[in-house]
Structures are given as structure tokens and as C-alpha cells.
Amino acid sequence: MLRKTESSIIFIQQLGRGLRKHADKEFVTIIDFIGNYKNNYLIPIALSGDKSLNKDTIRRMMKDTSYINGVSTINFEEIAREQIYKSITNNNLTELRKLKEAYHELKNRMGHRPTMHDFITNESIDPIVIVKPHKCYYQFLKRINEDISELTSYEQQVLTMLSLEILDGKRIHEIILLELLFQNDQVAYDDYVTTLEQLNCRTDSNTLSSVIRVMDLTFFVAAQRKNYGDTPICNLKDGAFHLNDDIRRSFDTNETFKDMFLMSYYVQRKKQEPMIVALH
Structure with missing residues (x-):
């Protein structure tokens, strides 16, 4: 040829x-x-x-x-x-024109605004490719003038942290913790470790310490913490993990934020499931 x-x-x-x-x-x-x-x-x-x-x-x-x-x-x-x-x-594979074309192609095919998970299940572009140049999926939707409920500045910062640090994460530990906190008011440290062990994940002190530092933002430099809201996503206190109260309140008042918070780690959870099953 x-x-x-x-x-x-x-x-x-x-x-x-x-x-x-x-x-x-x-x-x-x-x-x-x-x-x-x-x-x-x-x-x-x-x-x-x-x-x-x-x-x-x-x-x-x-x-x-x-x-x-x-x-x-x-x-x-x-x-x-x-x-x-x-x-x-x-080549710039993440230029807005290409992302916008892929988004509208999937939206027209599904008949509604796709979630980040929809891009995975429909074998379209990787959600990570969308969020990296736009900080989070919400910012991308605003950039292409999609009609979507407004989020507060802090809610956007939380989604930015989850999108840039968790969505593209290389381990399952933070995802499991977020999943447990989404379902429960608090998560006992020992229960979290037991869950990790059941999934054959590493539970050594260095790994667990790293998870805690990522989730309370002390792992990041000052500029990153500022972009991520400068407030811990969750804290370890009295032997249990607690989700940030502001995040918990936003779940009750803003369904859009709640859905996007869930998708920010659920997508990576689904992508890593084959690996987890293989380990298990």
C-alpha cells in the first residue's frame, strides 16, 4: 500500500x-x-x-x-x-475537537449524556484522556457547553483530585476505601484492612500509610493541595475512616456531584476488576 x-x-x-x-x-x-x-x-x-x-x-x-x-x-x-x-x-490526541467528536458520537448512540463509565462499557475514548486536560469530567462538559447542574468551587476541586489522582491510579486501595465510605458513615480501620486482605491486596504499613496520606492530601505539595480543596477527602480518627463532612453534605444537596464523585472511582474499579478477580 x-x-x-x-x-x-x-x-x-x-x-x-x-x-x-x-x-x-x-x-x-x-x-x-x-x-x-x-x-x-x-x-x-x-x-x-x-x-x-x-x-x-x-x-x-x-x-x-x-x-x-x-x-x-x-x-x-x-x-x-x-x-x-x-x-x-x-500528536495531540486530547485536542478538544477529537474529544468533542467522540463525546457526541457516544451521546447520539446512547440517546442521553454519557457518564465516564459509559465510555468504558461502549469501548469509546478512555475517560482519563478527557479529564487530564480539563481537570474533571464536569469541567469538560462545561467547556463543550453541555447543560448541567452547577457545582460549587469546592465540589469541583474534590472531583479534580479524584479524577487526576484516583481515576488514573495504579492500585485499588484508595478506590476500595472510597467505595466503603460511600456506603457507610464511617469505616473501621481493621475492617478496611480485612477487605484489602480478602482481595489479596498489600496491607503492609508503608502501603497503608501511603493510602492515608493520599486521602488526607498530605502526600501532595502545597500547590496540589490548593487545587484539590486543601481539605482531606477523608481522615483516620479514633480507629476509623471518616469522609469529609462537606462532601457528605453535598451528597444530600447535589445529585450531580454525588454521581460524578461515584464515577470518579467506580470507573477505575471496573477497569481493575479483571486483575482483582485474577488475584482472588
Whole structure:
């Protein structure tokens, strides 16, 4: 293939011509000369069907090309691989136009405003890609002029903390704690540790201390704490975790905040569930 292509859809259409079956054709070899255009990052996206726009995910697809089932194989020349990695790095996959298009495509398909979890279940863009340049999903919705209930400045700061620190988290510990606090007025420290142990999560003193420091914001520098509301999300007091009273009151007065608070950790919980099940 020599044609200059800047659309993953057209790329697949071109590829499909060679994949047409015929009684006299046992296989097809596709040789794609990709050095003549800048959107090389579209190749792993097109071949895998992944729409997340998450650069880390796209890079992983370059290392593990087993996403096509059957007898097909994909091999990238070293130079081509470098060109694609360079394209992934240099392209802005989170520009507002791309995010807005993906949002409206999913909204039109579902018939209502999608939640962050809807993007996961419908194999659309990764919610992390949305929140990173906009701090939280609420700010993104406001940016594209969606009609949504107003949140207070502090409520937005809480969502910013959860979106930037928890939604993109690499461990399940904070998510489990938030889940328990969402369901209960307080959570005994020992009960929390028992829950972690049941999920085969680490419960050493360093890990638990780190969780506490993240949730009371002492883990972060002053500038980050200011952006996150400068008030602990939760505190450990008298052997139990307590959710911030202002957050608890907002649950009762603002349904939009409550839903977005839930989604800020629920999405990551669902993404990590296969790993948790495997460990269990």
C-alpha cells in the first residue's frame, strides 16, 4: 500500500480489499509503506479497533500485536516502529475537537449524556484522556457547553483530585476505601484492612500509610493541595475512616456531584476488576 492515508477508516477499507476471500487465494501479505505521512499512530488504532486515544494503550499495542485473532500476524519493521512511536508522542490526541467528536458520537448512540463509565462499557475514548486536560469530567462538559447542574468551587476541586489522582491510579486501595465510605458513615480501620486482605491486596504499613496520606492530601505539595480543596477527602480518627463532612453534605444537596464523585472511582474499579478477580 502506497497511498497517503490519514483516516483509520479508509486504511481499513484499503486493507479489506486484500482480505477478500477467494477459492484460489490461501493468504495475503500486506506491505504498508508508512513513512510518507505523519499520522502513523492511526495504524495500531485501526488494526486493533481501540478508540481510547490513550497514548500508553496505543504504545502497548505496538509491543503486543496479538489483538487480531486467528492466523493473521502483524510485524513492524524497526524503522516503522520508531516512526509510529514518534507519531504517538508528537500528536495531540486530547485536542478538544477529537474529544468533542467522540463525546457526541457516544451521546447520539446512547440517546442521553454519557457518564465516564459509559465510555468504558461502549469501548469509546478512555475517560482519563478527557479529564487530564480539563481537570474533571464536569469541567469538560462545561467547556463543550453541555447543560448541567452547577457545582460549587469546592465540589469541583474534590472531583479534580479524584479524577487526576484516583481515576488514573495504579492500585485499588484508595478506590476500595472510597467505595466503603460511600456506603457507610464511617469505616473501621481493621475492617478496611480485612477487605484489602480478602482481595489479596498489600496491607503492609508503608502501603497503608501511603493510602492515608493520599486521602488526607498530605502526600501532595502545597500547590496540589490548593487545587484539590486543601481539605482531606477523608481522615483516620479514633480507629476509623471518616469522609469529609462537606462532601457528605453535598451528597444530600447535589445529585450531580454525588454521581460524578461515584464515577470518579467506580470507573477505575471496573477497569481493575479483571486483575482483582485474577488475584482472588
